[in-house]
Amino acid sequence: MSRNLLILAAAPTLGELRDTLVRLEDTIIFALIERSQFKHNNSIYEENKMSFKDGYKGSFLTWFLKEVEHVHAKVRRYQSPDEYPFTGNLPEPVLPPLAYPPVLVDPQNINVNEDIFDMYVNTVVPGITQPGDDTNYGSSATRDIECLQALSRRIHYGKFVAESKFQDPATHDEYVRLIREQNRDRLMELLTNAKVEELLLKRLKAKAIIYGQDLSSASMDANGNVKTPHESPGSSPVIGGKAEERAKTRVDYDLVVSLYRDYVIPLTKEVEVEYLLHRLDSD
Numbered sequence: 229m230s231r232n233l234l235i236l237a238a239a240p241t242l243g244e245l246r247d248t249l250v251r252l253e254d255t256i257i258f259a260l261i262e263r264s265q266f267k268h269n270n271s272i273y274e275e276n277k278m279s280f281k282d283g284y285k286g287s288f289l290t291w292f293l294k295e296v297e298h299v300h301a302k303v304r305r306y307q308s309p310d311e312y313p314f315t316g317n318l319p320e321p322v323l324p325p326l327a328y329p330p331v332l333v334d335p336q337n338i339n340v341n342e343d344i345f346d347m348y349v350n351t352v353v354p355g356i357t358q359p360g361d362d363t364n365y366g367s368s369a370t371r372d373i374e375c376l377q378a379l380s381r382r383i384h385y386g387k388f389v390a391e392s393k394f395q396d397p398a399t400h401d402e403y404v405r406l407i408r409e410q411n412r413d414r415l416m417e418l419l420t421n422a423k424v425e426e427l428l429l430k431r432l433k434a435k436a437i438i439y440g441q442d443l444s445s446a447s448m449d450a451n452g453n454v455k456t457p458h459e460s461p462g463s464s465p466v467i468g469g470k471a472e473e474r475a476k477t478r479v480d481y482d483l484v485v486s487l488y489r490d491y492v493i494p495l496t497k498e499v500e501v502e503y504l505l506h507r508l509d510s511d
């Protein structure tokens with residue numbers, strides 16, 4: 229067994245990590261549902277739109293995110309290896325550091341939150357909200373920050389997944405060879421599991437349809453029975469028996485699937501590749 233297998237504490241298994249990613253699907257879907265209850269409120273994303281006493285020139289959302297992350301930094305949130313801030317120049321914690329087991333070797337301190345922020349503001353928010361302004365700026369930004377933090381955790385979990393694959397005796401030597409070659413494309417091929425991705429997208433659609441269904445009092449009779457037949461996740465999404473009618477869900481389930489297919493999974497794999505490319509820097 230090569231030396232770099234001995235450096236680290238026992239990393240979580242790939243199966244345990246995948247279970248965590250499955251659970252984060254729920255967190256992300258419900259966070260999107262919560263944000264979707266408010267209008268787009270585009271002004272909170274525009275720079276120089278609101279005046280701040282300290283002369284800050286950014287958008288309301290980036291100002292709020294800065295304020296939230298400053299407080300969270302003081303309680304050492306970003307000393308956790310699975311938490312990455314969107315804001316720079318954060319204060320030191322008021323609490324003493326925790327002794328996290330050294331699972332990751334990440335000399336670059338990889339952080340793709342800029343990409344996550346741009347994707348979320350420019351693609352996700354317009355896709356999950358109705359156009360317009362309902363002045364719920366604080367509530368919208370609060371839900372935005374919950375979405376951004378959940379997406380960031382999920383995507384940066386790619387570091388743990390990459391470390392688990394690197395430590396797998398079945399593939400360790402091939403990873404070492406490809407890292408020494410700095411062969412980005414072959415690393416991407418080796419770490420990609422198309423079957424896991426395919427099953428994930430199918431599960432995600434089912435979750436978004438089920439979680440997104442409106443089971444408010446309006447859709448239930450006096451005895452608490454659901455009045456409107458709700459499609460089972462395996463069937464084509466229908467309500468009221470018309471197969472061509474889309475399920476009326478609180479969040480667009482096709483958008484949730486495309487969010488993962490086009491952004492979350494590719495960004496997670498980018499994190500995995502970047503992590504692996506620098507895994508042996510300290511050797």
Ligand SMILES: C=C(O[C@@H]1C=C(C(=O)O)C=C[C@H]1O)C(=O)O
Nearest residue numbers: 246389419420421424425493496
């Ligand atoms: C996270 C993994 O690595 C890759 C990324 C995946 C994702 O972001 O969902 C799924 C499978 C892999 O292609 C994994 O193998 O589970």
